[in-house]
Amino acid sequence: EDQVTQSPEALRLQEGESSSLNCSYTVSGLRGLFWYRQDPGKGPEFLFTLYSAGEEKEKERLKATLTKKESFLHITAPKPEDSATYLCAVQAVTQGGSEKLVFGKGTKLTVNP
Amino acid sequence: GAVVSQHPSRVICKSGTSVKIECRSLDFQATTMFWYRQFPKKSLMLMATSNEGSKATYEQGVEKDKFLINHASLTLSTLTVTSAHPEDSSFYICSARGTYSNQPQHFGDGTRLSIL
Numbered sequence: 001e002d003q004v005t006q007s008p009e010a011l012r013l014q015e016g017e018s019s020s021l022n023c024s025y026t027v028s029g030l031r032g033l034f035w036y037r038q039d040p041g042k043g044p045e046f047l048f049t050l051y052s053a054g055e056e057k058e059k060e061r062l063k064a065t066l067t068k069k070e071s072f073l074h075i076t077a078p079k080p081e082d083s084a085t086y087l088c089a090v091q092a093v094t095q096g097g098s099e100k101l102v103f104g105k106g107t108k109l110t111v112n113p
Numbered sequence: 114g115a116v117v118s119q120h121p122s123r124v125i126c127k128s129g130t131s132v133k134i135e136c137r138s139l140d141f142q143a144t145t146m147f148w149y150r151q152f153p154k155k156s157l158m159l160m161a162t163s164n165e166g167s168k169a170t171y172e173q174g175v176e177k178d179k180f181l182i183n184h185a186s187l188t189l190s191t192l193t194v195t196s197a198h199p200e201d202s203s204f205y206i207c208s209a210r211g212t213y214s215n216q217p218q219h220f221g222d223g224t225r226l227s228i229l
Binding site: 004031032034036041042043044045046049051087089091098099100101102103104105106 | 119156170206208215218219222223225
């Protein structure tokens with residue numbers, strides 16, 4: 001069964017304190033791994049797609065990396081506005097042959113000023 | 114780019130009422146749209162996938178007569194919760210994607226449905 005596990009569930013950082021969020025996955029044939037940011041009461045906002053092990057992508061203070069079993073979202077010198085829940089999802093193939101995203105439960109990040 | 118608009122953002126209604134939620138892609142053609150349900154501290158759960166002009170494909174355990182999905186155009190999908198009951202109260206989120214399956218899904222801001 002396709003599964004996505006994110007850790008930690010919650011993370012508190014001081015402004016400027018760099019850290020990493022983890023997303024480990026099991027999927028039969030990875031078609032893509034996606035990172036999203038979700039603010040309270042809002043829908044997820046797309047951040048990155050990674051397709052193959054060794055791939056890296058960056059956007060401002062965020063950098064996503066991918067191995068064959070997990071992905072990391074590195075946050076460098078975070079600011080309070082980076083506070084959000086970060087969701088990881090993998091593209092999986094359903095029994096009917098279509099593709100869908102399987103989401104983890106997310107990591108709630110709080111950055112204190 | 115890639116903006117998805119979902120309406121309404123919040124609905125409060127009595128048990129037995131049917132509720133329609135709209136999902137529009139504003140600046141791209143959404144070949145495929147998805148409907149999710151999200152519970153507190155839980156993963157986003159896919160309810161159904163719809164392709165423009167075709168019948169929706171529902172996930173196991175989702176009642177298709179309860180959750181009616183219409184995807185009549187490349188920019189609009191609707192979810193109707195029929196004869197809603199308190200257990201249907203939840204946060205419903207739609208997403209839209211272009212033609213290729215490895216493209217990212219872009220999400221609306223969700224609808225908070227509360228059934229009294």
